Amino acid sequence: MIAVQQLTKRYGRHTAVEDVSFHCEPGTVTGFLGPNGAGKSTTMRMICGLTPPTAGTATVDGRPYRQLPNPGRTVGVLLDASAQHAGRTGREALAVAAATMGVDRRRVGELLDRVGLGPTAARRRVRAYSLGMRQRLGLAHALLGDPRVLILDEPANGLDPEGIFWMRGLLRDFADRGGTVLLSSHLLREVEAVADRLVVIGGGRIVAQGDKDELLAGDGAVVRARDGAALRAAMHRAGLTVSEGSDGLLVGADTETVGQVALAAGVALTELRPAGGGLEQLFLTLTATAPGPVVPATTIAEPTGEVVR
Numbered sequence: 001m002i003a004v005q006q007l008t009k010r011y012g013r014h015t016a017v018e019d020v021s022f023h024c025e026p027g028t029v030t031g032f033l034g035p036n037g038a039g040k041s042t043t044m045r046m047i048c049g050l051t052p053p054t055a056g057t058a059t060v061d062g063r064p065y066r067q068l069p070n071p072g073r074t075v076g077v078l079l080d081a082s083a084q085h086a087g088r089t090g091r092e093a094l095a096v097a098a099a100t101m102g103v104d105r106r107r108v109g110e111l112l113d114r115v116g117l118g119p120t121a122a123r124r125r126v127r128a129y130s131l132g133m134r135q136r137l138g139l140a141h142a143l144l145g146d147p148r149v150l151i152l153d154e155p156a157n158g159l160d161p162e163g164i165f166w167m168r169g170l171l172r173d174f175a176d177r178g179g180t181v182l183l184s185s186h187l188l189r190e191v192e193a194v195a196d197r198l199v200v201i202g203g204g205r206i207v208a209q210g211d212k213d214e215l216l217a218g219d220g221a222v223v224r225a226r227d228g229a230a231l232r233a234a235m236h237r238a239g240l241t242v243s244e245g246s247d248g249l250l251v252g253a254d255t256e257t258v259g260q261v262a263l264a265a266g267v268a269l270t271e272l273r274p275a276g277g278g279l280e281q282l283f284l285t286l287t288a289t290a291p292g293p294v295v296p297a298t299t300i301a302e303p304t305g306e307v308v309r
């Protein structure tokens with residue numbers, strides 16, 4: 001469990017993070033979303049005791065990070081994959097961390113396998129690693145102490161599509177076994193596939209947070225089928241509003257309803273997803289302008305301050 005309460009960080013007159021509060025519960029993946037410079041890394045660094053907050057508190061499993069007796073046993077952290085000892089091999093880097101944490105050395109080999117760094121990669125010096133390999137090693141490092149909590153800053157950076165798919169599976173499995181995951185990204189689509197909850201930050205302030213499905217629902221569904229005419233006719237017959245979107249039909253109903261209508265009509269779908277219009281729009285606006293006020297869970301505030309849903 002991660003509890004963040006009214007965290008604020010000022011650098012001189014610049015406010016990097018302001019009054020940020022959220023919780024991450026066991027068994028869930030929380031996607032921490034925001035454009036570049038929004039305050040994600042600063043918030044995560046405060047949770048991990050690396051940046052002292054100007055105000056507010058953050059705890060992991062009920063304690064501030066710095067008061068955890070052996071932090072790596074409670075929380076696995078990956079904040080900057082490029083900041084690893086370049087002169088050590090991947091195996092050496094993990095072995096040193098295992099010794100520091102008091103972890104059985106045999107876990108080193110297991111974890112190298114688990115993150116897809118085979119024997120050849122494990123023998124290479126970290127300076128020769130690609131960013132994707134460093135992310136994998138960083139993840140192995142984070143998992144080394146068998147923690148119940150993971151805090152990962154942009155872990156998908158540098159991973160290829162197969163690597164991103166693999167990482168999603170690993171994080172989903174971790175949460176399904178009761179773990180707590182907080183992962184940041186500047187890409188909605190990247191976390192949408194794995195997160196249960198979303199916390200959206202812009203200009204240092206929370207602009208939306210809540211259950212992912214609730215945040216993405218209510219804006220209709222995007223649906224496609226090889227037989228577009230049959231799909232459109234089925235939606236019409238069911239009394240649903242239909243319009244042509246840029247990447248499929250936009251239907252004014254949730255994905256479950258749309259899927260059932262298509263099934264009943266015998267139309268095979270090639271794609272079905274929440275339209276996510278509000279969140280997409282919020283993201284586009286956030287990227288362009290400064291944010292507005294903090295709003296309660298499962299609502300979205302436009303950067304102007306107007307609540308749009």
Ligand SMILES: Nc1ncnc2c1ncn2[C@@H]1O[C@H](COP(=O)(O)OP(=O)(O)OP(=O)(O)O)[C@@H](O)[C@H]1O
Binds near residue numbers: 015035036
């Ligand atoms: N040490 C520092 N001194 C001064 N300003 C800082 C410092 N660290 C971060 N900032 C500022 O705080 C704001 C938030 O930065 P932060 O790195 O937390 O954003 P981010 O959401 O992680 O962005 P990115 O996705 O680009 O990593 C930015 O305006 C940044 O310039």
